[in-house]
Amino acid sequence: LMKLILECQEDWVQQELIAVGINLSCDEQNVKLMVKGPGLKLLMKRALQTQDSLLMKMIKNISQHADEEIKKLFLDFVSPLGEMVNSSIDSELVTEVISILANINLPDLDFSRLATKHQLIPFILKKFSASELVRNVDPVDPDYLFCDHQNTKQCTINQSG
Numbered sequence: 001l002m003k004l005i006l007e008c009q010e011d012w013v014q015q016e017l018i019a020v021g022i023n024l025s026c027d028e029q030n031v032k033l034m035v036k037g038p039g040l041k042l043l044m045k046r047a048l049q050t051q052d053s054l055l056m057k058m059i060k061n062i063s064q065h066a067d068e069e070i071k072k073l074f075l076d077f078v079s080p081l082g083e084m085v086n087s088s089i090d091s092e093l094v095t096e097v098i099s100i101l102a103n104i105n106l107p108d109l110d111f112s113r114l115a116t117k118h119q120l121i122p123f124i125l126k127k128f129s130a131s132e133l134v135r136n137v138d139p140v141d142p143d144y145l146f147c148d149h150q151n152t153k154q155c156t157i158n159q160s161g
Helices: 002-006 015-024 028-034 039-050 053-063 068-072 075-087 091-103 111-117 120-127 130-135
Strands: 145-147 155-157
Touching: 002 015, 002 039, 015 053, 028 039, 028 053, 028 068, 039 053, 039 075, 053 068, 053 091, 075 091, 075 111, 075 120, 091 120, 111 120
Parallel strands: none
Antiparallel strands: 145 155
């Protein structure tokens, strides 16, 4: 499967093939085989070059697994992914990229620096209205995002706690 995806001559991997990849990437044992050796590096190189949103969805599925060794493989791609958020016009691709960045929840990754360097917070605030952001906040932690309801352009993220 990996060989077929990586050697595909088209800019976008055929839908049937990538659908199988997306489904197989939901299983952690399959993912361990997919990222073995240069697997993830080659997938990321292709995804960054072609900006194939379905391939990025497969990579997002890979990033969702709890295995810290798998997550560490993504550290080399944090900056190119951050750049893609603001440079791509494909909203599906950007959604997958933001999801990948969110899934790389490692203690050594400085999300504040990443968000600042790639202007992720202004991007997110620009793309979503304040009411959408508030509606999607985890109800367990309602203080995480504070929006001044008199001025919906005034939203801040509480990073304490």
